[in-house]
Structure formats: structure tokens, C-alpha cells
Amino acid sequence: MSPDRLSVVFAALADPTRREILVQLSHGSRSVTELAAPHAMSLPAISKHLRVLERSGLIARERAAQWRPCRLQAAPLKEAVDWIGQYRRHWEERLDRLDDYLQELQAKSGQPTRRKSRAS
Amino acid sequence: MSPDRLSVVFAALADPTRREILVQLSHGSRSVTELAAPHAMSLPAISKHLRVLERSGLIARERAAQWRPCRLQAAPLKEAVDWIGQYRRHWEERLDRLDDYLQELQAKSGQPTRRKSRAS
DNA sequence: TTTGTAATTAACCAAAAGGTTAAATAGGAA
DNA sequence: TTCCTATTTAACCTTTTGGTTAATTACAAA
Numbered sequence: 001m002s003p004d005r006l007s008v009v010f011a012a013l014a015d016p017t018r019r020e021i022l023v024q025l026s027h028g029s030r031s032v033t034e035l036a037a038p039h040a041m042s043l044p045a046i047s048k049h050l051r052v053l054e055r056s057g058l059i060a061r062e063r064a065a066q067w068r069p070c071r072l073q074a075a076p077l078k079e080a081v082d083w084i085g086q087y088r089r090h091w092e093e094r095l096d097r098l099d100d101y102l103q104e105l106q107a108k109s110g111q112p113t114r115r116k117s118r119a120s
Numbered sequence: 121m122s123p124d125r126l127s128v129v130f131a132a133l134a135d136p137t138r139r140e141i142l143v144q145l146s147h148g149s150r151s152v153t154e155l156a157a158p159h160a161m162s163l164p165a166i167s168k169h170l171r172v173l174e175r176s177g178l179i180a181r182e183r184a185a186q187w188r189p190c191r192l193q194a195a196p197l198k199e200a201v202d203w204i205g206q207y208r209r210h211w212e213e214r215l216d217r218l219d220d221y222l223q224e225l226q227a228k229s230g231q232p233t234r235r236k237s238r239a240s
Numbered sequence: 241t242t243t244g245t246a247a248t249t250a251a252c253c254a255a256a257a258g259g260t261t262a263a264a265t266a267g268g269a270a
Numbered sequence: 271t272t273c274c275t276a277t278t279t280a281a282c283c284t285t286t287t288g289g290t291t292a293a294t295t296a297c298a299a300a
Contacts, residue, residue: 016126131257185266
């Protein structure tokens with residue numbers, strides 16, 4: 001069921017090897033062999049990781065002779081960061097305290113815990 | 121092989137149902153049944169999603185009578201956003217242009233495409 | 241043309257993910 | 271106690287993921 005772009009991007013980021021590859025690419029274009037070097041796994045395994053990254057839009061590949069250099073495409077990272085951004089206020093501003101207090105009140109006020117409008 | 125925290129958080133975010141649940145929780149604490157209501161899937165399925173979210177540290181659960189209200193825990197989102205943040209300059213500042221140009225130069229200059237220091 | 245290097249594809253495998261239904265557990269209410 | 275509601279656990283199934291080795295393709299250079 002064609003997963004949405006955001007899911008594909010987060011899934012691509014959910015693997016340490018792939019995140020490491022992105023770090024490598026943040027310093028410039030690299031060939032597949034160069035990317036594979038630091039990782040303790042076979043070339044085909046890296047090739048699969050690159051395909052995942054490519055499908056997610058996080059990298060692009062050119063063709064130069066027998067090499068297929070990869071380069072970073074950061075645009076999808078902005079989408080990801082924007083999505084997470086909706087929660088910024090939840091970890092900033094130290095309203096965590098207040099929040100906890102309100103949750104506590106709701107939790108003890110009988111019914112499950114409903115929407116704000118019913119909280120009082 | 122105990123996956124790192126960041127992988128676990130990104131994996132938790134890589135599912136639209138779970139992201140939707142986080143949106144629901146951003147408006148306040150909710151019971152499992154309340155969270156399940158908008159989703160076209162069984163309660164056990166939602167229960168599994170909640171376990172994934174809990175293990176990732178993105179939600180916490182209390183106990184109130186027979187309900188297990190969930191609430192958002194945004195701290196791991198900050199870690200995620202901080203990691204992605206290293207790439208901010210790659211999508212901002214319109215140095216994409218310059219970047220592409222440099223990549224092009226490297227790609228055509230014979231050898232694969234090595235580190236910056238060898239590019240000239 | 242032959243040889244060597246870069247990278248992908250094919251075939252396979254085990255484990256994890258995401259869903260189902262049916263059964264079990266926990267606690268409030270009658 | 272008995273019954274009802276909330277939620278989880280168990281057992282199962284299918285698809286996806288992440289890895290392997292062996293074979294294949296693509297190209298440059300000798």
C-alpha cells in the first residue's frame with residue numbers, strides 16, 4: 001500500500017548504516033565502494049541501502065564511467081524536520097511541568113481523560 | 121542487536137498510524153480506545169503501535185482504573201530533530217547550486233570522486 | 241580481444257513488522 | 271458474585287527488511 005513520502009523518509013533514517021552513509025555524503029559525492037569501505041558488510045548490502053536511500057529521495061546517483069557516484073539530496077530532511085517541528089513547543093519552554101500537572105488533574109477526575117474542553 | 125535509540129525513534133515515526141497517534145496525543149492525554157477510534161484497525165493492532173511508541177520513549181502510560189491513558193513524551197523528538205539538524209545547511213542557503221557545480225566538476229575530472237582536498 | 245574493476249541482480253534466508261481473531265486479565269458496577 | 275468495559279496477550283499469517291554468496295552487467299585499459 002504505497003506508503004507516504006514521510007514514512008519512507010523516516011524508514012530510511014531508521015538504520016544506523018544508512019544514517020552513516022548520509023554523514024559520509026554530507027562531505028561530498030562518493031562512489032559506492034568508497035561508501036562501503038567503513039562498513040562491515042558486503043557490497044550488495046550497501047547497494048541495497050543505497051537503493052532505499054534513493055527511493056526515499058535522500059540521495060541521487062550519477063554515472064561516471066563505471067562508477068555511480070552518490071550525492072546527498074537534503075530536501076526530504078526538511079520535510080521530516082518540519083513534521084517533527086509541530087511538537088517543538090512540547091519539548092521547549094519548560095511547559096512540561098504545567099502539562100504534567102494538567103494530565104494529572106485529568107487522570108484523577110473520574111472519566112478516562114477527554115479533550116481539553118471537557119477537562120474543567 | 122540492540123538498535124540505537126535514534127533508530128528506534130525514527131522507526132517509530134516511520135508509520136502513518138503512529139504519527140497520527142502522536143498528533144492525537146499532542147492535544148492531551150488519551151485512552152487506548154479513544155486513540156483507536158479514528159483508525160480502521162483492531163484494538164490489538166493499536167495496542168502494538170502503542171507499545172512501539174512506548175519503547176521509543178515517545179509516549180508514557182499511566183494507570184487510571186481500567187484505563188491506561190497515554191501521553192506524549194516529546195524529548196526523543198528533539199534528539200531526532202537535532203540529528204537531522206546537521207544537514208540544515210544542505211537544504212538552506214541556496215548553496216545547492218554551488219554544490220551541484222562542484223559535484224559536476226569532480227565527476228568529470230577523471231577519478232571517481234574523492235574528498236574535497238583532492239578535488240582541485 | 242582479454243582482463244580487471246565497479247556495481248547491480250538473483251536467489252536465498254532469518255528475523256522483524258504489521259495485521260488478524262480468539263482468549264485472558266484487570267477493575268468498576270450491579 | 272456476576273457482568274461489563276478496557277486493554278493486553280497468544281497464536282497465527284503475510285510481507286518487508288537486512289543480510290549473505292554467486293552470477294551478471296558495464297566500462298576502461300592493456
